Amino acid sequence: MPRAKTIDEAVDHFLEDLIATNEKILTGMEHMLSVEEIDVDQTPKTLLYQEDRMRLFHYDPIVDKPHSMPILITYALVNRQYMMDLQSDRSLIHNLLSMGMDIYLIDWGYPTKMDRYVTLEDYILGYMDRAVDRIRRDSGHDRITMLGVCQGGTFSVIYTALKQEKVQNLVCMVTPVDFHVNDGLLNVWARYLDVDNIVDTFGVVPGDFMNLGFLMLKPFQLMLDKYVGFLSNLDNKEVVHNFLRMEKWIFDSPAQAGEAYRQFLKDMYQENKLARGRFELGGRKVDLKNITCPVLNIFGDRDHLVPPSSSRPLTHLVGSQDTTEMSFPIGHIGIYVSSRSQREIAPNLVRWVKDRSATPESHEQTTQRSRKKSSAQSPKRPTHQPKRKATKRNTGSTAKHTKKHNEKGPRKPSQKRATPKPM
Amino acid sequence: MDNKEIFNAWWGLLNDSTKQWQELFDAQQFPFPGTGPSNAEPPTTTGKKNGAAGGDSAASSKRTHGVTADQWQALFSQWQERFRTTMDQFLGQPGAGVASRAVPGMELWMELGRMWLDAATAAKDKGPAAWTSFLESEGIKTATDLWRKAVGQLADHLASMPLGSDRPATLLRALASMTGLGQTIGQNLATPWLQAFDDLNTAWSDTLRGDHKAFQVFVHQWRDAYDESFGRLFRAPAMGMTREYQERLLRSFDAYVEYLIGLQEFVAVLDKVGADAGRRWIAHLTALKTDEGLPTHRDLYRRWVDIFETTYNEVFQTPEYAKLQARLVDSALRFKRRLDQAVEDLFKALPIPTDSEMADLYKAVYDLKKLVRSQNDRIEMLERQIAQFHSETQGGL
Numbered sequence: 001m002p003r004a005k006t007i008d009e010a011v012d013h014f015l016e017d018l019i020a021t022n023e024k025i026l027t028g029m030e031h032m033l034s035v036e037e038i039d040v041d042q043t044p045k046t047l048l049y050q051e052d053r054m055r056l057f058h059y060d061p062i063v064d065k066p067h068s069m070p071i072l073i074t075y076a077l078v079n080r081q082y083m084m085d086l087q088s089d090r091s092l093i094h095n096l097l098s099m100g101m102d103i104y105l106i107d108w109g110y111p112t113k114m115d116r117y118v119t120l121e122d123y124i125l126g127y128m129d130r131a132v133d134r135i136r137r138d139s140g141h142d143r144i145t146m147l148g149v150c151q152g153g154t155f156s157v158i159y160t161a162l163k164q165e166k167v168q169n170l171v172c173m174v175t176p177v178d179f180h181v182n183d184g185l186l187n188v189w190a191r192y193l194d195v196d197n198i199v200d201t202f203g204v205v206p207g208d209f210m211n212l213g214f215l216m217l218k219p220f221q222l223m224l225d226k227y228v229g230f231l232s233n234l235d236n237k238e239v240v241h242n243f244l245r246m247e248k249w250i251f252d253s254p255a256q257a258g259e260a261y262r263q264f265l266k267d268m269y270q271e272n273k274l275a276r277g278r279f280e281l282g283g284r285k286v287d288l289k290n291i292t293c294p295v296l297n298i299f300g301d302r303d304h305l306v307p308p309s310s311s312r313p314l315t316h317l318v319g320s321q322d323t324t325e326m327s328f329p330i331g332h333i334g335i336y337v338s339s340r341s342q343r344e345i346a347p348n349l350v351r352w353v354k355d356r357s358a359t360p361e362s363h364e365q366t367t368q369r370s371r372k373k374s375s376a377q378s379p380k381r382p383t384h385q386p387k388r389k390a391t392k393r394n395t396g397s398t399a400k401h402t403k404k405h406n407e408k409g410p411r412k413p414s415q416k417r418a419t420p421k422p423m
Numbered sequence: 424m425d426n427k428e429i430f431n432a433w434w435g436l437l438n439d440s441t442k443q444w445q446e447l448f449d450a451q452q453f454p455f456p457g458t459g460p461s462n463a464e465p466p467t468t469t470g471k472k473n474g475a476a477g478g479d480s481a482a483s484s485k486r487t488h489g490v491t492a493d494q495w496q497a498l499f500s501q502w503q504e505r506f507r508t509t510m511d512q513f514l515g516q517p518g519a520g521v522a523s524r525a526v527p528g529m530e531l532w533m534e535l536g537r538m539w540l541d542a543a544t545a546a547k548d549k550g551p552a553a554w555t556s557f558l559e560s561e562g563i564k565t566a567t568d569l570w571r572k573a574v575g576q577l578a579d580h581l582a583s584m585p586l587g588s589d590r591p592a593t594l595l596r597a598l599a600s601m602t603g604l605g606q607t608i609g610q611n612l613a614t615p616w617l618q619a620f621d622d623l624n625t626a627w628s629d630t631l632r633g634d635h636k637a638f639q640v641f642v643h644q645w646r647d648a649y650d651e652s653f654g655r656l657f658r659a660p661a662m663g664m665t666r667e668y669q670e671r672l673l674r675s676f677d678a679y680v681e682y683l684i685g686l687q688e689f690v691a692v693l694d695k696v697g698a699d700a701g702r703r704w705i706a707h708l709t710a711l712k713t714d715e716g717l718p719t720h721r722d723l724y725r726r727w728v729d730i731f732e733t734t735y736n737e738v739f740q741t742p743e744y745a746k747l748q749a750r751l752v753d754s755a756l757r758f759k760r761r762l763d764q765a766v767e768d769l770f771k772a773l774p775i776p777t778d779s780e781m782a783d784l785y786k787a788v789y790d791l792k793k794l795v796r797s798q799n800d801r802i803e804m805l806e807r808q809i810a811q812f813h814s815e816t817q818g819g820l
Contacts, residue, residue: 003716010717017720052792113781117789126796185739192742192749194756201756201763203782216739216748220732228724 021231028234035241038248041082043094045105049134052118053109054127056134059097066102069168069357070139072132073105076151077123077260078210080252081107083336084149086245090337095346101353104135104144106152110254116203118257120264121282124159132159132166143168143293145353150174150306150332154268157314158281161290169356170318171296171349174335176306177314180272184307185217190269199258207253217304246337275313289319294356298326298335298345305332324352439501538562557617574599615651619644635695642687649680668768675761678754685754689747692738700734 004010049056073093075081084092096103106128111118135144146167148156153175160167181187198205215222233239273279279286295318299311308327315323326348330338335345539562557563574595582592616623622644629637657677661669704727711718718726738744767777776784 003719005716007717010720014720113778114785114788116782117786122793182740185736188740188742189745189748192745194749194753197753197756201760203778218732219735220728225728 024235031240055107056131057105059103062097063100067100071145073147074152099350111257116258119259125282145169147171173298174306176310178275179268181309195265199262205256288317291318294322295320296324300330303332612652615648619648638691678758678761682754682758685751689751696738700731
């Protein structure tokens with residue numbers, strides 16, 4: 001819209017825009033009325049295992065010969081996992097499948113009052129561990145790749161620290177690890193909450209209670225500007241559908257099992273126990289140095305929910321020799337749905353996983369190669385070598401290989417078998 | 424009367440009301456404090472009294488911001504006159520009766536309010552004598568006289584009836600004479616409010632003038648007065664068979680008041696941030712360079728969102744705000760918990776399980792599930808060991 005020279009001209013522009021917007025609204029009403037169902041979570045998948053609310057799905061492969069390394073996606077308890085499969089042309093999951101990955105996913109379901117006593121131990125060492133065992137049995141791999149997202153990333157980190165023997169690679173997306181940072185409002189606000197009062201009152205913390213907090217993070221953008229922008233695009237059917245999908249996801253908020261919520265907020269947000277090495281689960285100390293598998297840490301530079309300063313420390317806290325950071329100039333949601341995500345994150349992630357996950361067929365060759373390389377590289381590299389920027393891609397993403405150590409090569413995956421190994 | 428005339432009449436009413444409001448509250452300071460004279464005297468209005476203290480010079484000079492009963496009265500009288508005229512025009516014949524009844528109703532409330540305002544402003548003394556001076560105020564005296572007269576008339580009426588006894592009338596007169604005995608309780612409940620009245624009035628007037636900090640002061644003072652008066656009443660032990668229910672009900676009311684206070688504190692802070700953002704917005708508009716043309720309304724809207732979002736975000740990041748928000752959440756949840764308990768009390772008589780009873784059941788189910796899982800794990804392990812033993816034994820054989 002051109003700049004007006006006079007007030008009269010500005011008023012004319014305003015009125016023209018007002019009329020145009022009204023026309024859009026009328027056209028858009030037709031689109032809105034034609035929407036019968038908001039289609040999300042469309043990629044075909046099969047229910048593999050169910051326990052209480054938790055369901056483990058296996059996505060149907062869409063390439064002839066998928067990579068054999070199974071990837072388990074663990075999403076947060078807050079909101080729903082289909083953010084990664086919101087629409088077919090912007091689906092991280094569909095992208096990973098089309099690049100030959102074998103994807104499993106945990107759906108935590110919708111806790112009811114009956115689930116108020118479910119703890120973090122139940123989630124991580126119970127449901128999650130049994131899901132991992134089921135995948136190991138299903139895939140024939142002793143070790144699988146964990147792909148944790150947001151709070152699900154924190155769960156995956158904890159799980160790997162306690163069950164390293166079952167994890168081949170750990171991929172974390174927008175995962176909070178250091179909770180005592182001040183550049184995320186959630187981190188500041190949660191510090192002062194009386195969590196006991198919240199849990200004792202609600203039992204199961206309602207999703208709407210959480211949503212109120214999320215909306216307050218950016219009240220003008222999330223409660224006003226978003227809808228103003230929507231009105232401006234109401235005549236575009238595709239935009240309307242995309243908006244409604246996102247709107248559905250944002251307010252599709254499961255309640256939080258009280259005891260797990262209590263422990264997560266107190267131990268993580270208030271006392272930062274995980275980063276401090278003081279967190280315990282199931283009577284065991286969670287030492288991040290126990291994580292020795294390759295670690296990929298992906299985060300968004302503009303993430304206002306999980307700021308980079310909260311995710312980045314993971315790379316240094318783990319005991320792995322092979323850690324990689326990838327940051328992208330996008331926000332929390334953009335990590336899953338932005339065009340940049342589809343263009344850059346998925347291919348990089350797939351490449352990273354494939355490099356570190358030999359298939360049973362190629363495993364022996366890779367192991368031999370690694371051993372040769374290892375013997376040639378003697379003496380062993382130092383554990384804490386300085387950060388080294390590996391690549392700076394023209395797409396704007398930054399990948400940093402902080403530590404890489406390949407003496408032992410990939411671990412040998414087990415042959416497919418009917419019964420799981422005793423655990 | 425066509426639509427245009429109705430609109431004009433209504434618009435005139437709004438304009439006049441706004442003008443009076445601004446005159447009363449020092450228009451130069453509204454809506455942003457600190458930009459005009461900081462201690463302007465309220466305008467003098469034509470009334471029988473000068474200031475809230477009824478001509479008391481010390482009190483008048485002290486209350487530089489407080490609004491007197493006369494000023495409220497004048498504002499309201501002018502407004503209601505315009506309201507009456509407009510409503511008559513607007514509603515026409517069918518609605519005129521409603522309007523004419525509604526306005527006197529409002530007048531009645533205004534008179535009652537005036538009585539309490541007079542009485543409270545008369546209680547100049549900050550000490551124990553506040554109650555005495557309250558009772559001696561003109562408004563209370565008038566009200567007491569009217570009440571005594573009404574009781575006397577009722578007693579006379581009873582005496583004139585053929586009841587065969589003058590005992591009912593005697594009893595009524597005796598009860599009326601005992602009112603003084605209940606005054607101690609009234610004194611304990613009212614004194615904190617009377618003592619805080621001047622400060623509350625000043626803080627409230629400053630709030631209406633646009634001073635956002637004044638509202639926080641008002642809320643704190645209101646809370647202190649409540650804690651020392653009705654708060655004690657709601658926290659007092661109850662008696663009898665329903666003692667626990669009564670106590671829970673009273674506590675829930677107390678929790679509700681605490682929540683309202685927390686909410687007001689929260690709103691006051693948000694309101695202040697909004698005013699700060701408004702100042703930034705006006706500064707932005709003032710500094711706009713129009714050499715290359717005027718910004719479009721969309722540009723202005725975008726800038727408005729940015730300025731407000733940034734201003735609020737700056738406050739949201741402070742620990743003070745986080746604490747305030749946490750206090751609000753706490754008070755709301757405490758109230759919810761009290762209310763839930765009261766509701767459970769009510770529904771206990773019905774043949775349905777309460778939430779607490781279901782919670783116990785859920786806990787039992789949860790524990791049992793864990794037990795079953797652990798037993799299953801052990802059984803599986805034993806089965807594996809047995810299978811292994813068998814295979815080893817058979818191999819050995």
